[in-house]
Amino acid sequence: MSYVAKSPWIIHYDGSSCNGCDIEVLACLTPMYDVERFGIVNTGNPKHADVFLITGAVNERNKGVIKQIYDQMPEPKVVVAVGICACSGGIWEECYNILGGTDKVIPVDCYVPGCAARPEAIIDGVVAGLGVLAEKRARMEKGLDPEGKDEAAPEAAVGAPEGTEASEAEKEA
Amino acid sequence: MSKRTIIPFGPQHPVLPEPVHLDLVIEDEKVVEAIPSIGFIHRGLEKLVEKKEYTEMVYVIERICGICSFGHGWGCVGAIEGAMGIEVPQRADYLRTIWHELSRVHSHLLWLGLLADGFGFESLFNHCWRVREAVLDIFEETTGGRVIFSVCTVGGVRKDIDNATLRAISQKLEEIKKETQKLTGVFINDTSVKNRLCGVGYLSKEDATELCTVGPMARASGIVQDIRLTGNGVYDEIGFEPCVETAGDCWARCKVRIDEIYASINMIQTAIDKIPDTEIAVPVKGNFSGEFALRMEQPRGEAFYYAKGFDEPTKFMERMRVRTPTNMNIPAMVKTLQGCDLADVPMNILTIDPCISCTER
Numbered sequence: 059m060s061y062v063a064k065s066p067w068i069i070h071y072d073g074s075s076c077n078g079c080d081i082e083v084l085a086c087l088t089p090m091y092d093v094e095r096f097g098i099v100n101t102g103n104p105k106h107a108d109v110f111l112i113t114g115a116v117n118e119r120n121k122g123v124i125k126q127i128y129d130q131m132p133e134p135k136v137v138v139a140v141g142i143c144a145c146s147g148g149i150w151e152e153c154y155n156i157l158g159g160t161d162k163v164i165p166v167d168c169y170v171p172g173c174a175a176r177p178e179a180i181i182d183g184v185v186a187g188l189g190v191l192a193e194k195r196a197r198m199e200k201g202l203d204p205e206g207k208d209e210a211a212p213e214a215a216v217g218a219p220e221g222t223e224a225s226e227a228e229k230e231a
Numbered sequence: 232m233s234k235r236t237i238i239p240f241g242p243q244h245p246v247l248p249e250p251v252h253l254d255l256v257i258e259d260e261k262v263v264e265a266i267p268s269i270g271f272i273h274r275g276l277e278k279l280v281e282k283k284e285y286t287e288m289v290y291v292i293e294r295i296c297g298i299c300s301f302g303h304g305w306g307c308v309g310a311i312e313g314a315m316g317i318e319v320p321q322r323a324d325y326l327r328t329i330w331h332e333l334s335r336v337h338s339h340l341l342w343l344g345l346l347a348d349g350f351g352f353e354s355l356f357n358h359c360w361r362v363r364e365a366v367l368d369i370f371e372e373t374t375g376g377r378v379i380f381s382v383c384t385v386g387g388v389r390k391d392i393d394n395a396t397l398r399a400i401s402q403k404l405e406e407i408k409k410e411t412q413k414l415t416g417v418f419i420n421d422t423s424v425k426n427r428l429c430g431v432g433y434l435s436k437e438d439a440t441e442l443c444t445v446g447p448m449a450r451a452s453g454i455v456q457d458i459r460l461t462g463n464g465v466y467d468e469i470g471f472e473p474c475v476e477t478a479g480d481c482w483a484r485c486k487v488r489i490d491e492i493y494a495s496i497n498m499i500q501t502a503i504d505k506i507p508d509t510e511i512a513v514p515v516k517g518n519f520s521g522e523f524a525l526r527m528e529q530p531r532g533e534a535f536y537y538a539k540g541f542d543e544p545t546k547f548m549e550r551m552r553v554r555t556p557t558n559m560n561i562p563a564m565v566k567t568l569q570g571c572d573l574a575d576v577p578m579n580i581l582t583i584d585p586c587i588s589c590t591e592r
Contacts, residue, residue, distance in 0.1 A: 072250055073272075074271070074273070074274050076300070077249065077298050077586065077588050078294070078298075078300065080248045081248075081298060082377070084360070085360065085364070085367075088356075088357050088364075089357050114272065115274070119270045119271050119273065120242070120272075123242055123271065149279075152279060152282050153275045153276060153278065153279060155273050155274055155275040156275075174297055174377065176377065
């Protein structure tokens with residue numbers, strides 16, 4: 059845990075989960091597991107958040123919401139998919155309204171399987187995510203793109219990723 | 232007349248972990264109208280009957296909601312057993328009742344915590360969830376799962392609880408009761424809590440009847456309606472009495488749920504004293520046929536399950552339909568939101584105990 063130099067704030071969004079993983083995410087914040095002792099705070103504001111916890115599979119109605127929350131979060135950011143539904147669609151994979159796991163709309167850094175994912179597993183996932191966050195921060199400090207999009211052409215990408223990302227999002231919307 | 236403004240509420244909102252969207256039409260600080268729009272968690276799981284066999288469908292229906300998952304599983308197997316004419320052993324019925332009532336205790340403690348969080352009492356929220364963990368420990372010990380158990384199966388239950396463990400659970404519940412009493416006193420008597428709850432979100436008995444309200448929401452408005460009076464389970468043997476209040480405001484809804492926690496604990500203890508030593512499941516063979524409808528009292532109110540087989544018995548059902556309690560309470564929520572202060576909107580929404588993943592399935 060030595061790399062938790064800063065207080066990582068999380069934002070939680072319920073994709074199309076059954077509440078099972080959501081209440082386990084909340085259980086992490088309450089006295090039994092108490093992640094607040096590591097400075098982890100649940101925030102309602104995407105602009106304050108470093109870690110995006112998403113539960114449940116993606117459907118037609120909420121894919122825009124997930125994308126929007128992700129785009130509003132400042133760099134560097136980490137996405138943790140909590141529960142098997144968020145990882146792959148789980149038992150809902152065959153449902154007509156389900157597109158699949160979170161990675162169908164936004165890049166995912168950590169996967170926490172389980173139905174429902176246990177609080178210990180969620181904490182493990184977030185801690186692994188914090189390692190990724192530290193790497194991304196280090197990349198940013200070197201002037202590189204945190205998501206590693208500029209790996210092919212490092213010179214061209216510096217200073218440009220914000221603009222290219224926005225135009226990509228507009229095209230998809 | 233002042234200018235009207237529309238404030239969007241949700242789908243991502245700190246008050247509710249679940250996504251629901253409301254357009255609140257505001258005039259000064261008063262809500263004139265609330266327009267709900269839903270569909271963010273719609274999965275279309277009822278259509279999975281085409282792909283899952285009737286015995287597998289139980290585990291799908293159980294995952295409608297992670298808070299009242301046991302009740303949903305029971306409702307589904309109840310409908311299947313009814314259609315196929317299966318008699319469940321007595322001990323299985325008792326065990327189902329015990330798990331279902333434990334679910335109610337955990338659900339109401341969870342809700343009390345969310346309510347405390349809603350009116351800004353952070354430490355009370357944490358204490359409610361601390362007590363709730365003791366109930367989850369019982370679940371973990373007896374079923375292996377904390378929120379999704381998968382112990383209910385067609386013909387009975389998959390796991391037995393031995394009598395020594397049952398007695399230990401009974402004692403543990405006594406401690407949970409004592410811990411809960413320390414907390415519920417704050418909800419019922421504390422002046423600042425009462426300022427947020429008393430007189431807020433009033434729903435008259437007539438309106439509650441008119442809008443087909445169910446569960447604690449209806450009982451807080453003075454309607455004596457509880458499916459446990461008539462439904463399945465062993466409630467007639469363990470001294471069930473519905474908890475009813477007449478004030479019809481947020482405080483009354485809170486009081487009904489608090490009373491239900493104690494009533495459920497008492498019922499579980501009585502059931503543990505009376506549980507007979509029989510088999511826990513009967514073997515189920517053959518294909519599904521027939522048709523059956525069943526009502527269950529979930530922590531949030533009346534839920535309805537309907538199972539129908541094809542004319543030719545097959546492994547698959549033709550239709551499985553579930554109607555959930557929050558679905559029925561949304562019109563009442565919209566009614567209580569009309570004319571309330573903007574600051575009271577979270578209280579009005581929370582006190583129906585919304586479960587959006589039940590509603591949208």
